[in-house]
Amino acid sequence: MFQYDLPYYFAGLPFTSRQVPRKLAWLLARGEIRQVMRGVYVDVRVPDSPELRADALRLVVPQDAVVCGQAAAWLHGIETTALSPEPTIKPQWTFQPRPTVEALGLKVLTPAATAIELARHLHRPFALSAVDALLHTGKATLDELTTASAAYFAEDSTSQAADILRYADRRAASPGESSLRLRLIDAGFGVPEVQIPVSGPNGTYRMDVGYPKRAVDGRRLGLEYDSDLWHSGRRAEGRDEKRRGELELLGWHVISVRRTDVWGSYPALELAVGGFLCQHPRLPRRW
Structure with a gap:
């Protein structure tokens, strides 16, 4: 048996x-x-x-x-x-x-x-x-x-x-994206746009969150939450790198965000976003 x-x-x-x-x-x-x-x-x-x-x-x-x-x-x-x-x-x-x-x-x-x-x-x-x-x-x-x-x-x-x-926004696709959005809001960058469509020669991309109306030197800022489950391993990392390169050619500066960037006391995420937007983030982090 x-x-x-x-x-x-x-x-x-x-x-x-x-x-x-x-x-x-x-x-x-x-x-x-x-x-x-x-x-x-x-x-x-x-x-x-x-x-x-x-x-x-x-x-x-x-x-x-x-x-x-x-x-x-x-x-x-x-x-x-x-x-x-x-x-x-x-x-x-x-x-x-x-x-x-x-x-x-x-x-x-x-x-x-x-x-x-x-x-x-x-x-x-x-x-x-x-x-x-x-x-x-x-x-x-x-x-x-x-x-x-x-x-x-x-x-x-x-x-x-x-x-x-x-x-709150019904378009958020995962808890990680929601937490990322709250990090940006709490840092004083304002409420980012969610699930931003980006048209390219090979189709339409979807950016998790970003600030398309705050272009710096002709580039717009987008952030993508890469979960451990779907974005780990050589093949997934290669696919993500290719996607970010294509978005860069379309005028986007893309910051890849992992779970450890969202959770914890070190403000690397806020400093990276603030550095691009030329804005001092509100620190220390609230959670």
């Missing part, structure tokens, strides 16, 4: 650590189960899905409660833990009156209200990437978020959540 001909643990349904207290560490060490969310596990052969997430939440959320916070974002399909491959979602719920929708048999905070709560409580870069991601799915519009925000803060608020909504 092959390993994966064996029956699924708990018939493939999620289960809590209390159901296998003595065998939990052993099963995890053997790689036969994985954590779905904090305290809830499933057979590794079961793929992630909205139904699995709902079943996991049902194990721990009281029947009359409203799923909220990061757990609501998770159920809506919005990831808020961009830097960690491990599931760190905690089951969160409330009995307080909230605007809700039904999702797979659970009462869940509406996408718009979820975005507002994330904008209020998450660390700034995670807050922006989560709101960007929710807008990108089309489950809520910026107008809906603005309307929902009236219940939390005034239109002219200077709170973090109000800032996040001002900067």
Whole structure:
């Protein structure tokens, strides 16, 4: 019998650590189960899905409660833990009156209200990437978020959540791009344009973010977030170098940005952008 001909643990349904207290560490060490969310596990052969997430939440959320916070974002399909491959979602719920929708048999905070709560409580870069991601799915519009925000803060608020909504953009293609955009804003360079089309002889390129209206010596500044997953290795690096060379010929100065440039205290990114734009960045870095 092959390993994966064996029956699924708990018939493939999620289960809590209390159901296998003595065998939990052993099963995890053997790689036969994985954590779905904090305290809830499933057979590794079961793929992630909205139904699995709902079943996991049902194990721990009281029947009359409203799923909220990061757990609501998770159920809506919005990831808020961009830097960690491990599931760190905690089951969160409330009995307080909230605007809700039904999702797979659970009462869940509406996408718009979820975005507002994330904008209020998450660390700034995670807050922006989560709101960007929710807008990108089309489950809520910026107008809906603005309307929902009236219940939390005034239109002219200077709170973090109000800032996040001002900067949110549904065109952001990844959490890394969202964090990069926030770095540029916090450094005082202004809000960059997003997903900028650049026409060339071989087709149209798409620049992640940039300042096309602030040309210096006839060149415009573009920045591209190169993730470790898609931009590592000799072949990927060669492809990226060729692309940057073609964009240079089209009048663009392209700065390649990696995860270590966005996260950390060293201001190399801000200094590089400021050096091109002839502008002193606002330092020290805020996050």
